[in-house]
């Protein structure tokens with residue numbers, strides 16, 4: 001029976017009619033090639049909703065992160081302090097700049113960078129006169145890091161923050177939107193993010209010179225001249241006008257998408273939250289998460305099955321779920337990097353599971369997930385189904 005059920009994805013794209021209209025408008029206007037009026041409009045509209053002066057549309061979130069490091073003039077061998085619990089793109093961007101990631105553990109309250117460890121690390125480095133070139137803070141699973149503390153710590157040491165808000169568009173902290181906390185902040189419109197352009201990213205900042213320089217570097221660093229003149233190495237990182245048109249339509253429904261993901265989270269919590277050993281990713285006071293992905297941890301001893309058994313049971317029913325990010329310091333590609341702490345993110349990886357959370361998911365879809373997860377818990381008496 002379950003084998004024939006359609007595949008339920010972790011976070012499938014969710015398009016509406018406005019996206020289609022705008023895409024066709026771009027198509028019919030023949031503004032297909034990189035740049036065009038939809039790119040300009042998308043940048044303006046995006047800057048407004050993220051509370052920033054400038055937005056630069058690029059080909060991916062990873063490209064946006066890489067540009068940030070260039071804008072800060074990060075040099076080969078520089079240290080960049082970042083979160084270990086993240087998607088690999090964060091760490092890869094640091095490698096593109098030939099800089100060295102220094103990974104930090106998460107805290108229990110936000111699952112993001114532990115401010116106490118950051119304070120210790122920057123104090124230690126300050127005494128040794130080797131402060132990092134930047135701190136790249138990640139907002140995982142739709143929730144901001146604790147910028148109340150992190151911003152203060154970085155200010156004390158005069159170290160710039162790059163905010164990797166790829167997973168947190170639509171979230172806020174004390175009423176301030178995700179993406180407003182870094183000198184430079186980045187978003188992603190990859191296929192599984194809360195809104196998508198199929199692929200794309202955005203860099204936001206209040207610094208006009210940086211925004212101009214980002215556009216310059218992202219278009220092969222072409223100097224003003226009738227011939228093609230280049231004085232530095234650039235990239236082909238700009239977003240196409242077609243994709244920007246889709247992005248403009250998606251941006252209009254962002255608030256609905258956040259509400260729907262939070263609703264999905266609420267139903268999971270209601271139906272699974274009482275099971276022994278289950279704990280959801282916390283949302284401390286002042287934090288407003290998008291619940292981009294519903295993430296929980298399973299204490300195998302109390303639940304009666306471990307995270308992997310639950311994931312495999314879901315897979316058997318054709319349902320995609322995913323372990324919480326495997327920390328970067330545990331990845332072979334980054335095994336040589338410095339790691340500060342690690343107990344928290346290692347446990348989150350061992351016990352953590354992300355459940356299907358796409359905003360286009362139906363209640364019946366979600367019921368399928370809930371039923372399987374409950375069936376794995378030894379405290380649940382199996383119900384005889386017809």
Ligand SMILES: *Cc1c(COP(=O)(O)O)cnc(C)c1O
Nearest residue numbers: 060061062087089166167188190
């Ligand atoms: C998705 C993601 C990125 C990269 O975005 P792309 O658009 O896929 O390049 C960067 N950081 C984090 C934390 C992400 O989840």
